[in-house]
Amino acid sequence: MSLTIGVDIGGTKVGGGLVDENGDVLATARRPTPADDQAGVIQAVKEVVDELREGREIEAVGIGAAGWISSDRSTVMLAPNVSWKNEPLRDKVTAVIDLPVVVENDANVAIWGEHRFGAAKAHRSSVLYTIGTGVGGGIVVKDNLLRGTHGVAAEIGHIRSVMPGGRECGCGRTGCLEQYASGRALTRAAREGAAETPDKAAVLLKLAGGDPDAISGRQVTEAARAGDEVALAAFDAIGYYLGNSCADMVNLIDPGVILIAGGVVDAGDLLLDPIRRHYEEALANRNQVPFAEVRAAELGSKAGVIGAADLARHRDIVP
Numbered sequence: 632m633s634l635t636i637g638v639d640i641g642g643t644k645v646g647g648g649l650v651d652e653n654g655d656v657l658a659t660a661r662r663p664t665p666a667d668d669q670a671g672v673i674q675a676v677k678e679v680v681d682e683l684r685e686g687r688e689i690e691a692v693g694i695g696a697a698g699w700i701s702s703d704r705s706t707v708m709l710a711p712n713v714s715w716k717n718e719p720l721r722d723k724v725t726a727v728i729d730l731p732v733v734v735e736n737d738a739n740v741a742i743w744g745e746h747r748f749g750a751a752k753a754h755r756s757s758v759l760y761t762i763g764t765g766v767g768g769g770i771v772v773k774d775n776l777l778r779g780t781h782g783v784a785a786e787i788g789h790i791r792s793v794m795p796g797g798r799e800c801g802c803g804r805t806g807c808l809e810q811y812a813s814g815r816a817l818t819r820a821a822r823e824g825a826a827e828t829p830d831k832a833a834v835l836l837k838l839a840g841g842d843p844d845a846i847s848g849r850q851v852t853e854a855a856r857a858g859d860e861v862a863l864a865a866f867d868a869i870g871y872y873l874g875n876s877c878a879d880m881v882n883l884i885d886p887g888v889i890l891i892a893g894g895v896v897d898a899g900d901l902l903l904d905p906i907r908r909h910y911e912e913a914l915a916n917r918n919q920v921p922f923a924e925v926r927a928a929e930l931g932s933k934a935g936v937i938g939a940a941d942l943a944r945h946r947d948i949v950p
């Protein structure tokens with residue numbers, strides 16, 4: 632049996648999984664992500680790998696990390712979570728674990744997991760949105776990750792055609808999709824709505840102790856389930872931008888399926904229904920040309936670990 636390890640370097644934890652060739656996770660390990668401590672992150676990765684490899688033959692390690700990864704899959708050119716700039720992550724990890732290492736963007740490893748073993752496995756081309764604090768994107772075209780010339784393709788969250796000149800984004804520009812369609816955007820829409828029309832936000836305000844600024848993402852979901860108008864409008868607002876973005880992806884990629892992943896997906900149809908409605912409206916006059924279904928991803932938080940481990944297994948086939 633061929634075993635590889637997938638590691639997901641997140642903002643709060645470094646999570647790892649021992650994965651077989653069927654994409655099954657046989658064991659997991661995790662460490663907290665040390666904030667602003669680059670050497671500490673390498674050490675956390677080493678500890679996770681050491682815990683998982685004990686007594687076993689491991690072929691390679693795949694690492695998923697948020698940020699812009701170089702096209703040779705060695706260097707994190709820029710990362711928001713751990714303040715990396717041109718960090719030679721692959722070589723540093725290889726030096727301490729002595730196994731082949733592949734580094735890939737976190738949304739890319741997630742769609743690769745879904746493509747190989749999850750909700751996109753029936754399709755050769757697919758698009759994935761991860762809706763969390765921000766909006767991540769991954770694209771597979773004809774069984775290959777779309778990585779682009781410099782390794783930084785598929786940054787769907789930073790497509791800014793939705794609102795040029797709009798809200799400021801962490802990437803340094805304005806009007807990116809992420810500012811209108813993320814979990815943070817959901818909470819912002821609910822807070823603004825509750826402040827403007829408190830009579831339509833009775834459930835929401837009750838949950839937040841009467842203070843619109845105290846409204847959390849979880850409370851927006853809970854209030855929407857109870858029929859709160861402002862909470863439902865907040866889901867509709869991010870669904871509008873996501874649905875239209877999905878329609879753009881149909882025109883650009885023509886995927887077999889479009890997946891929605893990330894923390895906000897716990898809201899289920901509260902999120903998926905508005906996305907689908909706006910998506911279908913945006914494609915309504917397309918003269919009966921078929922288009923992709925929009926559905927929830929399947930592998931949840933394991934997608935990254937499974938995808939990274941599989942990319943490590945197939946490390947010699949550079950897409």
Ligand SMILES: [Zn+2]
Binds near residue numbers: 788789
């Ligand atoms: Zn941006």
